[in-house]
Amino acid sequence: MELELLIQKFQNKEVSAFEKLYAMYSENIYGVINTIIRNPERAQEICQDVFVKIWEKSESYNSSKGRFFTWLLNIARNAAIDEVRSKSHKQQKKNLSTEYFVGILEGSEDLEGKMDTIGLKNLLINLKEKCVQIISLLYFQGFTQKEAAEELDIPIGTVKTRNRSCISQIRENMNI
């Protein structure tokens, strides 16, 4: 309810509401963009662009179309993919970014200290590489079920169930 109110105020162009939403989601958006383009400085600029864009187009969001974060995620992904395409590294990046994401998650011991009490390591307990791949494709890169199935060379029905079990694992780890 509080989120809905915040979004409403944001759509009424209240800067304070915008700032709260930015505080809630900016790190996530930055993370998603950087995972796709793999350039932290450029990713920061694109992240700014994305938030400026959602402010300008705030009226185009409608809760019946999906979650606010999902809307934001879509805009961020499209902006990052546009960037990748503009560099014409599209094909290469698609293949590599899963590895990159895995790398970020696995090699982030130094991040652990900076972050909150739920360490990344805890989240990754029992999280197989297959999970990291599917989460990366579906959430970070916006692959459709069919595209993810082709990418991972698994039946389309498996995408949905595998993803479900992976998310469930993360949720379990969060509660540790």
Added chain:
Amino acid sequence: MDVKKYIASGILELYVAGILSEEQNLEIHGYAQKYPEIKAEIEAIEASILVISEKSSPGLAKNSFKKVKSRVGKVVSIQTKEIKTTPWTSYLGWAASIIFAVGLIWMYLENDKLKSEIEITSGEKQTLEEQILDIRGEVTDKNNILNQLRDKNVTVVSLGGQTISPTSFAKAYWNKEQQKVFIDAQGLPEPPPGFTYQVWSLKLNPLTPTSVGLLDDFMNNENRVFELPNANETEAFGITLEPEGGSKSPTLEQLYTLGAITT
């Protein structure tokens, strides 16, 4: 509907990923409002993705919102500037087009005026040309008359005023060979309506009057010079005022002028 089975299908995870169709999104939005378990599940899935994506961030600077805010501010101020400038230029455009339109109308009216002035002037010109022609005609007429009067065979007779009108006078230019007489009636008063002057050729011994003709259309003859045929052996000319159409014999009480030929 089996809510647990629906949740277990994994569709809600895809919903949060934003990779479902619009119809599916709408459907799940409806279910989320209808079934609290579905709403809670969606929020839990979202929370896990938020954690994962947050962990993937290299870390934004603490005051990173400032940059976004300044850009948003700029955008807003640019927009207001644009709003201020747009009417300006459009007013200018309107003003220019109004001035242009007024100028165009003025030019049209002016052109029209000039056209009608040209028409009037050319009408006047035509009138003047006609007048010139008329005058030329008159001059020719007068020259003709003059030439006729100057003819060496012409006998000039002065007709003096009589009792009824002592101040009246007239002249007769009689060309005996051509058997015609010009009466210069400049010195006669305007005949009253219904009356006309009649010219008589007189033989004196005995006094025998013969009608030479009428000075018809007296007022419209500007020269007041009338050409009449005269084959008589005239000894004197007389002019009387007679009822319109003339009389067989002169009314002597109305004898205006009379003059005898001196040889």
